[in-house]
Amino acid sequence: MSLFDDLRSAALPDWDDYTRHPFVEQLGAGTLPLAAFQDYLIQxxxxxxxxARANALAAFKSRRLEDIQHSADALATTLAETDLHVRLTASWGIDRSQxxxxxxxxxxxxxxRYVLDCGQVGDQLDLNVALAPCAIGYAEIGARxxxxxxxxxxxxxxxxIAEYASEEFQQAARDAIAHLDVLAARSLTExxxxxxxxxxxxxxRLESAFWQQALDGAVE
Known part of the structure; x- marks a missing residue:
């Protein structure tokens, strides 16, 4: 069992609410209103x-080269994600400046700001745990x-869907899980x-609220 498995088990109702949120289920079925998807993608x-700033902060707070490398790789994955967003929004006539x-x-x-606060106030483990629901959850959703x-x-x-089901993103999630175990081995107590x-x-829970914001925005 990895630390991530233990964390997910400790938050299982919240994890299920996030990874199987109505936004996700409608997106998977292809019935999600375009207005909701557009609102979500811009946000x-x-x-x-x-x-990306949070991953850069993780690199800054690292004292070991292996930790800096992990944060740099995670940052690169995050920056690559923005390419998808720019490409899709451009198809709607929204350019990067907008x-x-x-x-x-x-x-x-x-x-x-919660994630950044975890990094500023806490240590490497706090920050990487705060990053985990997004980094790992999106891969789980994409694969499903x-x-x-x-x-x-x-x-x-x-x-x-293809972006988050891709082998590149799945590998990034596996790396995030493995890195949590590396950090836990150094300092984790009960x-x-x-x-x-x-x-x-x-x-x-904040991930779920992020999905819900998009659904709410589509009916405003």
Whole structure:
């Protein structure tokens, strides 16, 4: 059992709410309103900017080259994700300057600043646990939804699903899981587990709120 497995078990209802949120299920079925997906993708672009900062912070706080390398790899994965967002939003006539100028919504601010706060106040383990629901959860969702692409050759959200089902993103998630174990081996105690489990649970709930923000935005 990895630390991630233990964290997910400790937050299982929240994890299921996140990875099987109505937004995710509708996206997988191809029935998600385009307005909800567009709202989500713009906010997720803004989210990824802060997520990139968090990975850069993880590198800054590292004292070992292997930890710096992991953070650099995670940062590269995050930057690559933004290419998908820019490409899809461009197809709607929204260029990068408009993306950069879009205002962050409440759930976007709440989640990203929580992750950054974990990094600023806590240690490497705190920060990597706060990053884990996104880094690992999206890979889980992508892998689960991938069969829908064969079932629906004209799936409207093919590019998004394919991105997170890709071997590159799946490997990044495996690396994140392995790195959590490396960090845990250095400092994890029973008390620390309870502390980081709270961090993991909170970040997971904020992921669900991020999905919900997009659904709510589509009906405003």
């Amino acid at each position: 997720d672009y803004l989210f990824l900017i802060q997520f 993306l950069d100028a879009a205002p962050e919504k409440q759930a976007t601010v709440a989640y990203t 939804l991938a069969p829908r692409l064969e079932e629906q050759p004209e799936h409207p959200y093919r590019d998004w 008390q620390r587990f309870e502390e980081v489990a709270t961090v993991f649970r909170t970040a997971t």
